[in-house]
Amino acid sequence: NAGVTQTPKFRILKIGQSMTLQCTQDMNHNYMYWYRQDPGMGLKLIYYSVGAGITDKGEVPNGYNVSRSTTEDFPLRLELAAPSQTSVYFCASSKLSNTGELFFGEGSRLTVL
Amino acid sequence: ELKVEQNPLFLSMQEGKNYTIYCNYSTTSDRLYWYRQDPGKSLESLFVLLSNGAVKQEGRLMASLDTKARLSTLHITAAVHDLSATYFCAANREDSNYQLIWGAGTKLIIKP
Numbered sequence: 001n002a003g004v005t006q007t008p009k010f011r012i013l014k015i016g017q018s019m020t021l022q023c024t025q026d027m028n029h030n031y032m033y034w035y036r037q038d039p040g041m042g043l044k045l046i047y048y049s050v051g052a053g054i055t056d057k058g059e060v061p062n063g064y065n066v067s068r069s070t071t072e073d074f075p076l077r078l079e080l081a082a083p084s085q086t087s088v089y090f091c092a093s094s095k096l097s098n099t100g101e102l103f104f105g106e107g108s109r110l111t112v113l
Numbered sequence: 114e115l116k117v118e119q120n121p122l123f124l125s126m127q128e129g130k131n132y133t134i135y136c137n138y139s140t141t142s143d144r145l146y147w148y149r150q151d152p153g154k155s156l157e158s159l160f161v162l163l164s165n166g167a168v169k170q171e172g173r174l175m176a177s178l179d180t181k182a183r184l185s186t187l188h189i190t191a192a193v194h195d196l197s198a199t200y201f202c203a204a205n206r207e208d209s210n211y212q213l214i215w216g217a218g219t220k221l222i223i224k225p
Contacts, residue, residue, distance in 0.1 A: 031211060042117070042201060042215030043156075050211065058212060090155065099163065100144060100205065102213070104155045 002026050006091050006105035013081040013112045021076040021108050023091030031094045032074040033058075033102065034066065036087040043090065049074055081112045115140045115206050119216035127224055129191050134219045136185040136202035144205045145178050145185045146213065149198045156201065159187075192223045 004025045013019055025032065030051050035043040045058030049068040063085060065077040074093075078085060088109050092102040116139040126132055136145070147159040160169045162178035162185060169176050173196065175188045185202055199220045203213040 033211070040122075040217065042203070042217050043213075044215075045212055048211050056211075092156075099161045100211075100213075101146070101158050101161050102156075103158070106155045 004091055004093055004103055004105035006089075006108050008108060009106065010109050011111070013078075013110065015081060015083065015112060017081050018077070018079050019081070019110075021078070021089055021091070021110075023074045023076065023105060024072050025074075025091075025093040025103075026072065027093060027095070027103065028071060029093035029095045029103070030071070031100075032068065033092045033094075034064070034074070034076045035090045035092065036060065037090060037107075038087050046076065046089075078110075083112050086110060086112045115142060115204060115214045117202060117204050117214050117216040119200075119202055119219050121219060122217060123220045123222075125222045125224065126192055128193055131191065132189050134187040134189075134200055134202075134221075136187070136204075136216055138183045138185075138204040138214075141180070141183075141207055142204035143180075143207060146203045147176050147185070147187055148201045148203065150201065150218070151198050159200075189221075194223050194225050197221055197223045 007022045033048045034046040044060045047066040049055045091105040118137045145162040148156040150156045160176040165180040167178045173190045178185045199218045201218045203215040206212045
């Protein structure tokens with residue numbers, strides 16, 4: 001059972017470049033999330049989705065975009081990368097239930113130079 | 114605005130000792146989560162606490178929730194080296210089921 005799969009695991013970008021972080025889950029979860037984790041900090045929510053075709057902003061959405069065309073996939077797009085976007089990015093999913101327990105991918109470490 | 118604070122942020126302890134990590138949150142919340150993260154790894158769910166007085170235990174870890182005090186605790190009993198990790202708590206925003214607010218994490222080092 002693969003769970004939540006993220007790619008790439010590591011990436012170095014130059015300032016101003018763009019890229020997409022891929023996330024897919026095979027648990028048929030309705031809810032999907034993108035978080036960033038900065039050193040010594042808790043997670044900050046970037047965007048989330050409650051189902052295919054529905055997305056919404058989290059705490060720190062500026063500089064990012066998402067789409068959700070299928071239940072399985074939730075890519076995160078970085079436009080015009082900036083050094084402030086250097087972070088570890090985690091994709092997570094959860095099913096429609098009252099616990100809301102999140103299942104995380106392995107993370108993608110992004111460095112913007 | 115919901116804020117979540119953990120303390121301590123760093124804890125070094127000897128094997129066999131007991132200790133407690135505290136998680137305070139600033140406004141009402143109806144769900145409290147504990148996660149574990151090993152260095153360079155993903156986050157693993159430990160406990161979900163849904164109601165006042167909830168207590169859950171798994172091995173040497175026990176979590177509890179006091180919604181009136183807005184406090185959750187993660188108690189470690191007779192610590193072993195394998196429990197070394199960073200532990201995070203998170204609470205959900207009542208105005209949004211989908212948004213968790215996370216503490217900064219407690220880095221726990223257990224020395225043999």
